[in-house]
Amino acid sequence: MATAAMQTDEEFIATNQSAFMVGATGETGKHILEELTNRKLFQTITLIGRREVTYEGEKYQSIVQKVVDFDNLDSHADVFKNHDVGFICLGARAGNTGVTSNLPALRKVDHDYVIKSAELAKAGGCRHLVLLSAMKASKDASHPYSKIKGEVEEEAKAFGFDRLSIFQPAVIMVDRKDETRVGEWFLKKALAPVAFFFPTALTVPIATLARAMVNTALTPKDQDVEVLDNKAIHRMGGKK
Numbered sequence: 001m002a003t004a005a006m007q008t009d010e011e012f013i014a015t016n017q018s019a020f021m022v023g024a025t026g027e028t029g030k031h032i033l034e035e036l037t038n039r040k041l042f043q044t045i046t047l048i049g050r051r052e053v054t055y056e057g058e059k060y061q062s063i064v065q066k067v068v069d070f071d072n073l074d075s076h077a078d079v080f081k082n083h084d085v086g087f088i089c090l091g092a093r094a095g096n097t098g099v100t101s102n103l104p105a106l107r108k109v110d111h112d113y114v115i116k117s118a119e120l121a122k123a124g125g126c127r128h129l130v131l132l133s134a135m136k137a138s139k140d141a142s143h144p145y146s147k148i149k150g151e152v153e154e155e156a157k158a159f160g161f162d163r164l165s166i167f168q169p170a171v172i173m174v175d176r177k178d179e180t181r182v183g184e185w186f187l188k189k190a191l192a193p194v195a196f197f198f199p200t201a202l203t204v205p206i207a208t209l210a211r212a213m214v215n216t217a218l219t220p221k222d223q224d225v226e227v228l229d230n231k232a233i234h235r236m237g238g239k240k
């Protein structure tokens with residue numbers, strides 16, 4: 001990916017843009033929201049989710065919350081209208097037994113809800129979609145998780161957004177407050193030395209990922225569809 005100069009926060013703020021987020025209550029979503037609100041980048045940030053959350057503090061004044069029924073998203077088409085930029089970081093909880101333990105549930109959230117959100121966003125006028133996918137995503141993958149992610153990427157491309165930024169992080173390093181994913185917890189512990197000696201190889205700190213997803217909105221478009229792998233995420237997330 002080209003490393004075109006990024007706008008300053010002040011230059012971007014002057015463009016008066018609005019954003020939506022789907023998945024703002026998740027770990028990645030929370031970090032993106034903090035990045036967005038700390039930097040006051042958007043006039044409004046519409047959080048589209050299945051539940052409302054209490055946000056206290058002046059920096060959250062730009063937030064509008066919309067509670068939707070994800071099984072009936074077409075009836076909420078209005079909430080997807082008139083956003084310049086959209087961040088989608090939705091994902092089903094993988095649980096303790098691995099991501100393939102409940103494939104229909106995984107597919108429903110990670111594919112169906114994501115694709116319907118993208119479709120409505122495009123119809124509503126969103127120009128730039130920032131989509132959280134995963135490393136090794138491929139429609140031809142043998143692993144169902146990677147396959148679902150790959151199918152989502154292909155279908156999102158077909159919507160023809162003016163700009164689509166696909167993020168393919170490796171393992172996201174985060175301390176979850178309500179840690180219930182034993183497999184993920186062990187994986188992160190095992191990968192901690194790798195993260196130390198080879199920071200961009202198999203892991204990415206969640207703050208770096210969130211900053212990268214936000215920074216991409218401030219970076220001039222290089223191509224209609226851009227795919228950021230783990231190393232590119234580290235580079236983009238390192239920019240201030």
Ligand code: NDP
Nearest residue numbers: 023024025026027028050089090091092133134170171172
């Ligand atoms: P979280 O599990 O922390 O958050 C998931 C989000 O999706 C939450 O906002 C949650 O809402 C929402 N969600 C989950 N199920 C439903 C549902 N049935 N209906 C409506 N909303 C739902 O996700 P992460 O931030 O850890 O991961 C985000 C994405 O990144 C996922 O797609 C994941 O596959 C991908 N990814 C993760 C990696 C990792 O190492 N963890 C690595 C690479 C990619 P609520 O708060 O209401 O539950």
